[in-house]
Amino acid sequence: MSVQTWTFIIVGITFAIYIGVAIWARAGSTKEFYVAGGGVSPLANGMATAADWMSAASYLSMAGLISFMGYGGAQYLMGWTGGYVLLALLLAPYLRKFGKFTVPDFIGERYYSKTARLVALLCALLVSFTYVVGQMKGVGVAFARFLEVEFATGIFIGIAIVFFYAVLGGMKGITYTQVAQYCVLIFAFTVPAIFISLQMVGNPIPQVGFGGTMSDGTYLLDKLNKLNVDLGFSEYTSAGMEDRVNVFFVTAALMFGTAGLPHVIVRFFTVPKVKDARISAGYALLFIAILYTTAPAIATFARTNLIETVSNQPYDEMPAWFSKWEASKLISFEDKNNDHRIQYLADPTRNELTIDRDIMVLANPEIANLPAWVIALVVAGGLAAALSTAAGLLLVIATSISHDLLKKNLMPDISEKGELLAARIAIAVAVVGAGLAGLNPPGFVAQVVALAFGLAASSFFPAIILGIFDKRMNKEGAIAGMIVGILFTAAYIWYFKPQLGGPGTPEGYWFGIKPEGIGVIGMLINLAVSLLVSRFTAAPPQEIRDLVEDIRIPRGSSGPGLAH
Amino acid sequence: MSKQKAQEYWKKNLRYLTILLSIWFLVSYGCGILFAEPLNSIKMGGFPLGFWFAQQGAIYVFVLLIFIYVHLMNKLDKEFDVDEK
Numbered sequence: 001m002s003v004q005t006w007t008f009i010i011v012g013i014t015f016a017i018y019i020g021v022a023i024w025a026r027a028g029s030t031k032e033f034y035v036a037g038g039g040v041s042p043l044a045n046g047m048a049t050a051a052d053w054m055s056a057a058s059y060l061s062m063a064g065l066i067s068f069m070g071y072g073g074a075q076y077l078m079g080w081t082g083g084y085v086l087l088a089l090l091l092a093p094y095l096r097k098f099g100k101f102t103v104p105d106f107i108g109e110r111y112y113s114k115t116a117r118l119v120a121l122l123c124a125l126l127v128s129f130t131y132v133v134g135q136m137k138g139v140g141v142a143f144a145r146f147l148e149v150e151f152a153t154g155i156f157i158g159i160a161i162v163f164f165y166a167v168l169g170g171m172k173g174i175t176y177t178q179v180a181q182y183c184v185l186i187f188a189f190t191v192p193a194i195f196i197s198l199q200m201v202g203n204p205i206p207q208v209g210f211g212g213t214m215s216d217g218t219y220l221l222d223k224l225n226k227l228n229v230d231l232g233f234s235e236y237t238s239a240g241m242e243d244r245v246n247v248f249f250v251t252a253a254l255m256f257g258t259a260g261l262p263h264v265i266v267r268f269f270t271v272p273k274v275k276d277a278r279i280s281a282g283y284a285l286l287f288i289a290i291l292y293t294t295a296p297a298i299a300t301f302a303r304t305n306l307i308e309t310v311s312n313q314p315y316d317e318m319p320a321w322f323s324k325w326e327a328s329k330l331i332s333f334e335d336k337n338n339d340h341r342i343q344y345l346a347d348p349t350r351n352e353l354t355i356d357r358d359i360m361v362l363a364n365p366e367i368a369n370l371p372a373w374v375i376a377l378v379v380a381g382g383l384a385a386a387l388s389t390a391a392g393l394l395l396v397i398a399t400s401i402s403h404d405l406l407k408k409n410l411m412p413d414i415s416e417k418g419e420l421l422a423a424r425i426a427i428a429v430a431v432v433g434a435g436l437a438g439l440n441p442p443g444f445v446a447q448v449v450a451l452a453f454g455l456a457a458s459s460f461f462p463a464i465i466l467g468i469f470d471k472r473m474n475k476e477g478a479i480a481g482m483i484v485g486i487l488f489t490a491a492y493i494w495y496f497k498p499q500l501g502g503p504g505t506p507e508g509y510w511f512g513i514k515p516e517g518i519g520v521i522g523m524l525i526n527l528a529v530s531l532l533v534s535r536f537t538a539a540p541p542q543e544i545r546d547l548v549e550d551i552r553i554p555r556g557s558s559g560p561g562l563a564h
Numbered sequence: 565m566s567k568q569k570a571q572e573y574w575k576k577n578l579r580y581l582t583i584l585l586s587i588w589f590l591v592s593y594g595c596g597i598l599f600a601e602p603l604n605s606i607k608m609g610g611f612p613l614g615f616w617f618a619q620q621g622a623i624y625v626f627v628l629l630i631f632i633y634v635h636l637m638n639k640l641d642k643e644f645d646v647d648e649k
Contacts, residue, residue: 074618078592081623088630211610219610237615239600248597273648282630296619555646
């Protein structure tokens with residue numbers, strides 16, 4: 001059977017499963033719609049969180065990025081995993097004890113202020129919407145490339161699928177679909193890696209394999225270092241000084257951003273107990289780590305394979321995958337010195353080969369000559385990754401509107417049924433809106449997605465942490481901190497991002513910090529402003545101090561919605 | 565639960581957090597970034613050590629830290645009789 005037939009079969013089966021799960025897990029109440037009834041087992045929640053977290057970017061682009069960056073790729077690996085330690089230790093158990101539905105819920109009640117809730121609501125919408133538009137675009141690209149349909153058709157298929165299970169099932173439908181999606185995507189990601197690891201170093205565990213020796217007895221990484229240096233690139237494993245400053249700041253911005261992202265935090269409202277919130281963060285990270293420790297192995301294998309296959313080889317003898325990706329313009333070759341051989345070099349004036357880093361994961365099974373069903377599986381995995389993340393984000397947007405805006409601000413008397421209907425309409429509008437925006441994304445969106453982390457780090461993270469760990473923190477401090485933090489970060493990003501029209505140049509970076517890493521400084525400014533302002537203004541009322549005392553202790557946790 | 569006991573529970577919790585987060589910082593920002601270059605001169609099999617911490621080791625330690633934290637807190641909850649029934 002051809003790859004195409006296999007793809008239709010495997011993708012068809014997985015979609016049938018997602019839809020079946022969605023029908024089985026319909027939501028009957030707002031509590032089920034917002035937090036899956038608060039009854040998800042920690043293990044299932046861990047898997048769902050992992051699928052929610054790992055987007056098309058983690059799945060398709062990250063290994064490719066690392067393979068071109070070498071050591072520096074660690075900023076994504078550590079940045080997108082380390083935040084879960086902060087979540088588990090500093091946020092999840094307390095927010096679960098607090099037991100409401102959303103992040104603006106917590107900010108609004110802890111800081112006894114509608115203004116604080118509104119500021120948080122706006123931040124949540126801004127962060128989630130920029131993020132989801134990128135995901136919808138990813139869904140379109142994935143469908144278009146894999147099923148060989150038009151980009152627009154790809155987005156419409158994506159909208160239809162997400163629409164179905166998100167509108168019907170809310171958080172409950174999304175959670176159980178994500179469990180299935182996690183299984184598909186992790187299987188699809190690791191199977192090719194295992195095959196390739198066996199081929200190259202004879203070790204079935206890729207995480208160990210990329211530190212192993214090749215058939216000629218040399219270590220794979222030593223060999224790759226030498227290949228890189230011979231072509232004029234820096235050593236794959238070396239950590240240059242300049243690298244390290246930005247790796248430090250970008251890693252930190254991603255970590256604190258992770259711990260401040262509303263669609264991640266809200267997952268810990270779905271488990272029954274405080275104890276479950278702690279352990280489910282552990283499961284989530286464990287499931288995420290399986291992919292994140294495999295990715296650098298794939299990066300090393302793919303880079304070595306690529307250089308060995310193309311470098312200084314005759315153009316006419318390239319394997320079939322080369323011309324296939326050339327046709328879709330993701331690889332291009334320009335024979336500058338007319339020797340009909342491919343020169344792949346660091347020096348841009350003599351380099352003849354341009355490669356889109358996204359093809360690394362996709363082309364991997366083909367380069368290694370794996371069977372057609374494995375290639376089809378990778379496709380299904382990519383779609384699972386894109387769909388699961390989009391659904392999780394859309395839910396946050398819908399909840400913000402129906403719960404935080406309607407119920408808590410505009411229409412406090414709305415009935416349970418009315419609120420559920422509003423939530424369904426909000427998510428339907430959000431799905432279609434995000435899809436249309438993804439169809440024709442404003443040029444800056446792709447740039448802004450990565451920066452959503454900086455914005456989350458500089459706004460939510462300090463406000464939540466201080467809300468739990470500093471009893472004296474009051475509304476004046478928190479609101480001032482959030483506003484100054486997010487404005488500073490947004491301004492720096494705008495100023496130094498030419499894509500956003502900012503006038504700054506890299507020479508002007510403060511302490512050499514890239515815009516991607518500035519969220520950490522924004523976070524520190526937020527902390528400083530909050531502490532300073534709070535000490536010069538009135539202490540929070542006694543019932544708020546009691547609330548803080550209460551969330552610090554696990555016993556007596558109520559299901560979310562009981563006090564609703 | 566008495567106020568004093570609650571304070572004692574919270575203090576112990578904060579001590580666990582300080583220790584665990586120090587390790588968190590040390591393996592990632594320390595071994596994986598700040599000291600990565602000197603550590604790279606040490607080899608662990610085919611891996612330069614700094615590179616290994618940055619792309620593998622730190623992530624393993626992160627997972628371990630959460631499970632250790634869960635274990636410590638479950639014990640502490642029982643000890644202070646604040647666990648959920």
